[in-house]
Amino acid sequence: MRYPIIIHPDDKLRQPCEPVEVVTDELVQLLEDMYETMLAHDGIGIAAPQIGKNIQVAVVEIEEGDRFELINPVIVKSAGSDIDVEGCLSIPHVYGTVERPDEVTVRYFDREGEEMEVQAYGYLARAFQHEIDHLNGKLFIDSMLEQIPEDELETYMEEHDHD
Helix, strand or coil: CCCCCCCCCCHHHHCCCECCCCCCHHHHHHHHHHHHHHHHCCCCEEEHHHHCCCECEEEECCCCCCCEEEEEEEEEEEECCEEEEEEECCEEEEEEEEEECCEEEEEEECCCCCEEEEEEEHHHHHHHHHHHHHHCCCCHHHCEEEEECHHHHHHHHHHCCCC
16 A cells, blocks of 8 residues: 655654554554555655654665665664765655765664664665654754755766766
């Protein structure tokens, strides 16, 4: 099932989310629905508050077939720094640069209820941080250094060696 995306400035996007107490069949179905919703909107990540659910769940997939389903994710370690462009399904047509650590270690639970830990670098690290921010009621525009007009985005990315 595809969910509609909650659009800023809806207050649901600013609420810190509740931790998941137990992984249920309903939660596993929600993970599938979130993934389907994310793909339908050409996203690389989606967090539960973006579909109106106030729980600590996010899905990230920056490379096809390499999906991360994050339940109660926490960044336990970060290092480095990088500035790059971000956008958000909940803030359409707005893009801007955000400074974030370029390495993170994220601890989370998977759909089996198993505790997992992943080290991420670069774009994947950025995606994890963006989605975890959503779970804490924070949006990328809160940390945006410079807004990039949508019609200048491709030129900006080429000039700054982004693909």
